[in-house]
Structure formats: structure tokens, C-alpha cells
Amino acid sequence: MSERDVVVVGGGISGLATAHCLARSGLAVELWERAPRVGGKIHTARKDGYCLDSAASMVMNFRSEVDAFIETAGLTTSKLPRAPGNKRYVLDASCLQEVPTGFGELLKTPLLSTSGKLRLLAEPLIARGKDPHENVAAFVGRRLGREFLEKVFEPYLAGPLASDVDHAEAVSTMPRLSALETRYGSLALGALLHRFLSRGSTARPQAFTFSGGMGTLTDSLAHNGGFRVRNNLRANEIWPVNGGWMVAGTGDNESRTVFARQLVLSTPSAAAASLVRSLDPLLAELLGGIEYAPIKVVHTGFERARVGHALGGSGFLVPRHSGFECNGCLWISSLFPGHAPAGKVLLTSYLGGARNPAARDWDQARCLDAVAPMLRNLLATRGEPDMLHIESHPSALPLYHGRYSARLAQMAARLEQLPGLHLEANYRGGVSVRDRILCAQTAARRILRQQQAKPAKAAIWLDSRELPDIAPATGTLS
Ligand SMILES: Cc1cc2nc3c(=O)[nH]c(=O)nc-3n(C[C@H](O)[C@H](O)[C@H](O)COP(=O)(O)OP(=O)(O)OC[C@H]3O[C@@H](n4cnc5c(N)ncnc54)[C@H](O)[C@@H]3O)c2cc1C
Structure with missing residues (x-):
């Protein structure tokens, strides 16, 4: 022993x-x-010269502690930053629209109507919420308006988090955003103040993987x-x-x-x-x-010449009610060019999540049926992919x-x-x-x-299993 x-x-x-x-x-x-x-x-697999990540494909970091961890783990030299460019897209009325990241872009974006933009600008005037267990839809709808919720937040929660805005608790799912309201009374003003006050503890935001995935x-x-x-x-x-x-x-x-x-x-x-x-x-x-949601990760490789879209950016997210069964697609070879062989592109699509738990049981043909029309319509792909690799996670992510x-x-x-x-x-x-x-x-x-x-003593090995006196379990989740 x-x-x-x-x-x-x-x-x-x-x-x-x-x-x-x-x-x-x-x-x-x-x-x-x-x-x-x-x-x-x-896990990273290699197939036909493609580098295929089964789950996380990158680290999105803005904390200096994570940089320190990478350093102490001896991984700084293996770090592979994403290719320059920061464009992300969201599907809107059959077109991919760039997600605005700055204030100027927000005012110009065709993604939001004028009333949607005015509603966003009114955010600092909105009173704090009273329900500590408010869901994301209620929180974001209240602070930023329904249009921003449906066009930006809903796809974000359904994509990277496999979650559902109507069921996800805001304070657990978006603790940093939620804390801005609690502390400062406004997300916009709070973000500005927080950025100023936390200089030193935040790192320059960056997305990276490692050589080899x-x-x-x-x-x-x-x-x-x-x-x-x-x-x-x-x-x-x-x-x-x-x-x-x-x-x-x-x-x-x-x-x-x-x-x-x-x-x-x-x-x-x-x-x-x-x-x-x-x-x-x-x-x-x-x-x-x-609860856990399932995810199918569908890696597709194409000859570059058989994809009409410029693929300038990191990929796109899909809002609910779009008509497509997919939650989003990452343009992995645009992010990390070494992840696909020369002259090819790697497009990774995500199915399932809380939005579509039935995908847990889909076979390869059914997954391809869900992905192929979307790639054809939105990225102008032609023909079947040269490489297809599907990862199945029946219990991929916990749902908060x-x-x-x-x-x-x-x-x-x-x-x-x-x-x-x-x-x-x-x-x-x-x-x-x-x-x-x-x-x-x-x-x-x-x-x-x-x-x-309080160091524990291990000197005497006990044959009998001594259990502590734990109160009998009563009650259930309220
Ligand atoms: C499809 C997908 C895409 C993602 N993309 C990203 C991304 O791009 N960026 C990002 O930051 N995050 C991403 N994530 C999230 C991130 O990858 C996961 O949250 C994280 O990897 C989970 O790590 P974990 O150690 O908590 O759990 P797990 O990875 O599930 O590890 C738990 C381990 O416990 C072991 N285990 C279970 N029972 C026992 C037992 N009795 N004895 C011994 N071992 C046991 C299991 O075998 C397993 O290895 C993604 C997740 C998924 C599913």
C-alpha cells in the first residue's frame, strides 16, 4: 500500500x-x-496530413496567470498563436455577417437594426436585475435588448458552450459579465472601469494552440x-x-x-x-x-480550389431557427495554417448541444447530411470533402x-x-x-x-473503513 x-x-x-x-x-x-x-x-489525431482536435481547438486567454502556467509547464516555445486577423461571423438571414468587436463597428454593422443599436447604447441606463437565478435570455434581453440576444448571444451560448439561453443561469454561465452588473451597474461602463482597474493582472487577449495541436x-x-x-x-x-x-x-x-x-x-x-x-x-x-450535452465534431478537409469563400477569419456561429442543424463552424486552417496540408482547408463543424441532443445518436452519414448543405450554401464548397473525421462526445459539456x-x-x-x-x-x-x-x-x-x-497521518493502516459522521442526506435541490 x-x-x-x-x-x-x-x-x-x-x-x-x-x-x-x-x-x-x-x-x-x-x-x-x-x-x-x-x-x-x-486529444489530437493526425489524418491525411490534417491535425484534428477532438474537443478544444484553442485557448482563448486574457489572464496573465495562464501565461505563467504555460511557462512553468515548459510549453512557451510550443505555443502557436492564431494567424493574424480577428474576424468572426454569425449567420443572419442566409448571409454571414461579421460580429462587431469595437464601438465603431457596432454602430456600422448591418447585423443590427437602428433600434437594436439604440437599445444597446441605452445599456448604462438599465437598472440592476433582482433575480439572482435569472437565465441568460432574461439577463441579456434586459440589459442589451432582444435583437442582440438572438443575433449574438444565443449563437455564442449554443456554439462554444453547447448551452441554451433560456435555461442557462446567467451568474454561472457568464460570471464575469454578471459581476459587472452587480459591481458597476452597467456592462459597458463596468467593462471600461474594470479594464482600467485590472491593468497588470490581465494579459493581452490572445488565441493559441500548441505545435502538434x-x-x-x-x-x-x-x-x-x-x-x-x-x-x-x-x-x-x-x-x-x-x-x-x-x-x-x-x-x-x-x-x-x-x-x-x-x-x-x-x-x-x-x-x-x-x-x-x-x-x-x-x-x-x-x-x-x-445535465450534459452531446457534441459531434465533424472535421471536413477540402482542396482550397473547391471552396469559394475567402475564409478570412475564424469561422461562424449559427443562431437558432436558421434552418441549419449545425451550431457553428471553425475555419481551422485559417486560424492555424499548419493544421491542414498545403493547398487544402480544414473546416470543423459542431452538431448537437442542448439545442439538438438527438445528434448524440447520429451516424456518420446523418452528420454529413447536417453539415454538407450548410458548407455548400454558406462557404460555396463543391463536391464531397476529401477527408471526413467525426468525433463523438455523448456527454461533451456540462450545462450550467x-x-x-x-x-x-x-x-x-x-x-x-x-x-x-x-x-x-x-x-x-x-x-x-x-x-x-x-x-x-x-x-x-x-x-x-x-x-x-493539518497534515493527515497515514502511519496506521486500518482494515476497517472508518467513515466520518456525515449528516443523513435530506432535502433536494430547491
Ligand atoms: C467539442 C468540444 C470543443 C471544445 N472547444 C474548446 C475550445 O476551443 N477552447 C476551450 O478552451 N475549451 C473547449 N472545450 C472545453 C474543454 O475542452 C473541456 O471543458 C475540458 O477539456 C474538460 O476537461 P476536464 O478535465 O474537466 O474533463 P474531461 O476532459 O472529461 O476529463 C475527465 C477524465 O476523467 C477520467 N475518469 C472518469 N472517471 C474516472 C475514474 N473513475 N477513474 C479514473 N479516471 C476517470 C476520464 O477518462 C477523463 O479522462 C471544448 C469541449 C468540447 C467537448
């Missing part, structure tokens, strides 16, 4: 980043991953992160002992039990729920109740739907009864790779503080 300062269960970016931050602080860390490879949703980030953390990785090892059971935690798991050829002073669960919520069920059924219920902040608060209260147990995955604190790294850094600081304050 072994002993570690920390065991991290789950080798996606959440677990890897947390393990790396802890190992850098000098703790002995072991990470368990049930799959043969680390990375979780993140996003898999380079996770592979490199696993190999050079300073902690021990055990692949093909699935955690089956956890129980508290002597102020620390026992973790038992099985793999292809081994079963393993380790004593950890602190235990981090970085699995999707359903797996965390089954690990904590016997200790705290209410925490398990809160975790198990988190309903009274999500209340769910998280209840989970945090339950966790206080289980000292030394930590939940660090994308159902808490944001789904983006940037947010996963920021959460890992915060978690590592917290764990280190706890470790220094």
Missing part, C-alpha cells in the same frame, strides 16, 4: 493542471486515469508535469481514514489502493457521484443531477442550467463535511481550458494551505 500527499482522479486538463500546480509546490502527487491515454476530451498541452503535462501518471486505472471506491483518504481502483493488470492526504476528483460529475454516493448521498444526487449556483453552493456545503476531498472539473468554475487552468491554480493554493495547516 502506498502513500501520497495528493491523488488526483481523472486525467483531463482539469486533473492534469491541478496535479502539475501541486507537484510544483513540492507535493508528491499521483494521477489516475481510467483510459489508456491522458487528456480526457482533449491541443494534445501537446495534455501530453506534455503528463510527461513533464512533475507527478506520477497511472493510465488504465479506474478509481472505484474512496473512503476517509485518519484525516486523509483511501482510494481503491482497478486497471487491466492491477488493483491498487493508496492513502492520500488530499484527494482531488477531476472526473465528469457522474463518475464523481458514484465515488461519493456511499459517503454522502445528497452530494451524489447534486453531482448526478448535472436551472438554479446552478444554488446547486454549486449546496455541493460546497456538503464538501465541508468531507475535509481533504476536492472536486475540480469543468462543472465548477467554467468549461474553457483557460478557466480549467485558473481553477487548478486556485485549488492547488487551497490544498497546499490545508496540507500545511
Whole structure:
């Protein structure tokens, strides 16, 4: 039986980043991953000279802490910034319209009507909201108007977040925007003030991947992160002992039990729920109740000459009721020219999400039926793609739907009864790779503080499983 300062269960970016931050602080860390490879949703495949990311295709960063993390992970020289140019498009009445990013562009854009623009300009005059669990549609509609909601926000939530404006809780899904209203009473004025006040802690906004794709980030953390990785090892059971935690798991050829002073669960919520069920059924219920949306990632490669559109930008998002079944398309080879062979383009489309959960069961032909007409109509592609590769994520992203902040608060209260147990995955604190790294850094600081304050004793191994006296689970989510 072994002993570690920390065991991290789950080798996606959440677990890897947390393990790396802890190992850098000098703790002995072991990470368990049930799959043969680390990375979780993140993985880069190579096919016919294309570089194909299965989930995250880039990091969108504006925080200096993330730059520092990349640096300490030894990945600065592998960083691959996106090609210059910042145009993003949204489908509007059968045309791709550029999404305005500055004030001047906002006034000129044909995307919004004059009344829509006037409504936007009135934002600083709108009173603060009163409902702490307001959904995104209500929040954005109230502050920025219905037109901006439907044409800009709805496609953004359905695309990168796979979510639904009518069900996503604003404070959980867009915490930074929501905080601007709470703190400053206006998104526009708050953003200006915040930018001025936070000089130094924000980095120049940038989008980047790594040479070799996003898999380079996770592979490199696993190999050079300073902690021990055990692949093909699935955690089956956890129980508290002597102020620390026992973790038992099985793999292809081994079963393993380790004593950890602190235990981090970085699995999707359903797996965390089954690990904590016997200790705290209410925490398990809160975790198990988190909804996930499916996503199909459809990579298509074309000869450049067979795509009529200039592809100058990063891609486009599709609003609901557009008539297309797709949520958006990234022009990957425009962002990262090395991701497609010379003379070819890589277009990656996303199906499913909360908008269309039925896509979970679509086969390759059905996925292509959903994507091909859209590419033909909007990007003037001709013929079938030369390369087709589809990634299927039945439970791709957690949806911060309903009274999500209340769910998280209840989970945090339950966790206080289980000292030394930590939940660090994308159902808490944001789904983006940037947010996963920021959460890992915060978690590592917290764990280190706890470790220094009250080191657990592992000297006596107990045969009987001592469970702490946890209040019986009562009540459900309000
Ligand atoms: C299609 C798609 C596109 C995306 N695009 C972007 C993007 O461009 N930019 C961006 O910033 N973000 C993007 N994201 C979001 C981001 O990729 C994910 O939120 C993030 O990778 C999730 O990481 P995670 O570690 O929390 O979870 P996961 O990646 O799901 O990792 C959890 C790990 O836990 C393991 N596990 C589960 N149970 C056990 C067990 N009992 N024992 C041991 N191991 C276990 C699993 O095998 C898995 O490896 C995208 C996501 C998707 C799905």
C-alpha cells in the first residue's frame, strides 16, 4: 500500500493542471486515469496530413496567470498563436455577417437594426436585475435588448458552450459579465472601469494552440508535469481514514489502493457521484443531477480550389431557427495554417448541444447530411470533402442550467463535511481550458494551505473503513 500527499482522479486538463500546480509546490502527487491515454476530451489525431482536435481547438486567454502556467509547464516555445486577423461571423438571414468587436463597428454593422443599436447604447441606463437565478435570455434581453440576444448571444451560448439561453443561469454561465452588473451597474461602463482597474493582472487577449495541436498541452503535462501518471486505472471506491483518504481502483493488470492526504476528483460529475454516493448521498444526487450535452465534431478537409469563400477569419456561429442543424463552424486552417496540408482547408463543424441532443445518436452519414448543405450554401464548397473525421462526445459539456449556483453552493456545503476531498472539473468554475487552468491554480493554493495547516497521518493502516459522521442526506435541490 502506498502513500501520497495528493491523488488526483481523472486525467483531463482539469486533473492534469491541478496535479502539475501541486507537484510544483513540492507535493508528491499521483494521477489516475481510467483510459489508456491522458487528456480526457482533449486529444489530437493526425489524418491525411490534417491535425484534428477532438474537443478544444484553442485557448482563448486574457489572464496573465495562464501565461505563467504555460511557462512553468515548459510549453512557451510550443505555443502557436492564431494567424493574424480577428474576424468572426454569425449567420443572419442566409448571409454571414461579421460580429462587431469595437464601438465603431457596432454602430456600422448591418447585423443590427437602428433600434437594436439604440437599445444597446441605452445599456448604462438599465437598472440592476433582482433575480439572482435569472437565465441568460432574461439577463441579456434586459440589459442589451432582444435583437442582440438572438443575433449574438444565443449563437455564442449554443456554439462554444453547447448551452441554451433560456435555461442557462446567467451568474454561472457568464460570471464575469454578471459581476459587472452587480459591481458597476452597467456592462459597458463596468467593462471600461474594470479594464482600467485590472491593468497588470490581465494579459493581452490572445488565441493559441500548441505545435502538434491541443494534445501537446495534455501530453506534455503528463510527461513533464512533475507527478506520477497511472493510465488504465479506474478509481472505484474512496473512503476517509485518519484525516486523509483511501482510494481503491482497478486497471487491466492491477488493483491498487493508496492513502492520500488530499484527494482531488477531476472526473465528469457522474463518475464523481458514484465515488461519493456511499459517503454522502445528497452530494451524489447534486453531482448526478448535472445535465450534459452531446457534441459531434465533424472535421471536413477540402482542396482550397473547391471552396469559394475567402475564409478570412475564424469561422461562424449559427443562431437558432436558421434552418441549419449545425451550431457553428471553425475555419481551422485559417486560424492555424499548419493544421491542414498545403493547398487544402480544414473546416470543423459542431452538431448537437442542448439545442439538438438527438445528434448524440447520429451516424456518420446523418452528420454529413447536417453539415454538407450548410458548407455548400454558406462557404460555396463543391463536391464531397476529401477527408471526413467525426468525433463523438455523448456527454461533451456540462450545462450550467436551472438554479446552478444554488446547486454549486449546496455541493460546497456538503464538501465541508468531507475535509481533504476536492472536486475540480469543468462543472465548477467554467468549461474553457483557460478557466480549467485558473481553477487548478486556485485549488492547488487551497490544498497546499490545508496540507500545511493539518497534515493527515497515514502511519496506521486500518482494515476497517472508518467513515466520518456525515449528516443523513435530506432535502433536494430547491
Ligand atoms: C467539442 C468540444 C470543443 C471544445 N472547444 C474548446 C475550445 O476551443 N477552447 C476551450 O478552451 N475549451 C473547449 N472545450 C472545453 C474543454 O475542452 C473541456 O471543458 C475540458 O477539456 C474538460 O476537461 P476536464 O478535465 O474537466 O474533463 P474531461 O476532459 O472529461 O476529463 C475527465 C477524465 O476523467 C477520467 N475518469 C472518469 N472517471 C474516472 C475514474 N473513475 N477513474 C479514473 N479516471 C476517470 C476520464 O477518462 C477523463 O479522462 C471544448 C469541449 C468540447 C467537448
